[in-house]
Amino acid sequence: MEENLAIVALVGDKMRDHVGVSGQMFAALGENGVNIKAIAQGSSERNITVVIEERHLRKSLNVLHESFFLSEKKRINLFLVGIGNVGGTLIQQIAKQKEYLRENEHVDLRIVGLANSKKMYFDEEGIDLAKWKDLLMGSDLTMENTAFIKSIEEMNLRNSVFVDNTASADIAALYNGVLRKNISVVTPNKIACASSYDNYQELKNTAREYKSKFLYETNVGAGLPVITTLNDLIKSGDKVKKIEAVLSGSLNFIFNNFKSGVKFVDIVKQAGEQGYTEPDPKIDLSGVDVMRKILILIRECGVEAELSDIKSESFIPEDCMNTKNNEAFYAKLEEHEAHFQALVKKAEDKGARLKVVATYDNGQASVGLKEITKEHPLYILEGSDNIVLFNTNRYDDQPLVIKGAGAGAAVTAMGIFADIMRIANS
Ligand SMILES: NC(=O)C1=CN([C@@H]2O[C@H](COP(=O)(O)OP(=O)(O)OC[C@H]3O[C@@H](n4cnc5c(N)ncnc54)[C@H](OP(=O)(O)O)[C@@H]3O)[C@@H](O)[C@H]2O)C=CC1
Ligand SMILES: N[C@@H](CC=O)C(=O)O
């Protein structure tokens, strides 16, 4: 007497996927001499039951594994909000790398939703990346947060990732709802992780509960592997005792290029042209961007801190901060040229370089402009580089050091891309 067994094969989201995939599986079973006794549509749209003889079980599993799971490309559906300096570069990188990923990683990356502050555009089959700008600009759909989220829901695609490339608090406020729909979130926007500790923790908890991912490696050091490294240390039981870091690419660029006789405001504008500053450069110059970054690092270490717990001494005159737009801010910086010249002259007289340094030591985090002399490890830090030194129980005598470009569209987009691929490979 033959004993029959049931194998339940999970296939794609929709019935139209079933036809192709199941046909492929049945053909592969037949070619390998497996006699299919019966086929039944499962209780949900996502499974099909195939009944075979018991003696063919192991062979069938191998055949199914090879014919379907190994050859199947994992489709990742991206919803991108923010297509400026960083978001636009990310689209270019995806367009260039898409074919390589299909061939070598079996990952089919598709951008299925796009938005800036004015318009949004969707294509469930994947937006044609050769003309994404025209498609978005020509779209009839005005960007509206609720409508964007509703479209994601209606498309109901598996393996969806919401990528926030804005610096907007309104977009960051959407993450919790998105994560609850089992959609992962990837972002270089620091606002969520530097908001209240409760919100930061809730986002992490939601991601855990709903089995979505919340990844933000580019919040600190752009594409440099700072947060992943820190997470590796913590998860493996190490304890961070001290952090010393230069965490602003724009400020490092500015103070590397600002010398006596050079106008401070001109260098600040250059940092903007290079794509190093935030959309609002006051966030960089005030030290807030660095405060957010050191806050995120210590939170990742398990410290329940708020932004107000970070000590910070601003080097920017108060009235520069009270300006309403970038032009007015630049005009005020120009008015205070003598103040900036005095700062740099004082450092130059000591043979020192100015650096905005973030530290965490003895439970206290602080940010401030420091005169760094030649013997200090932070002295040789060129261009828009960042450096992070972690002193831990294991890296005790010599710190673990991460160094490299810490701002700029290409390296930031790369870091976002890497987070997306972490999700694709998970
Ligand atoms: N530049 C860098 O080196 C790094 C940047 N980051 C972070 O990356 C993010 C993006 O920076 P960057 O690309 O330089 O900024 P940009 O100003 O160049 O681009 C911002 C984009 O976001 C869009 N946007 C703004 N508000 C909204 C909104 N409410 N809804 C939809 N779209 C919106 C803008 O649209 P529109 O054009 O219509 O205004 C624009 O497309 C920031 O959070 C920044 O902190 C992180 C690490 C490094
Ligand atoms: N404006 C930031 C960009 C990266 O976070 C910086 O200057 O470092």
Ligand code: NA
């Ligand atoms: Na990083």
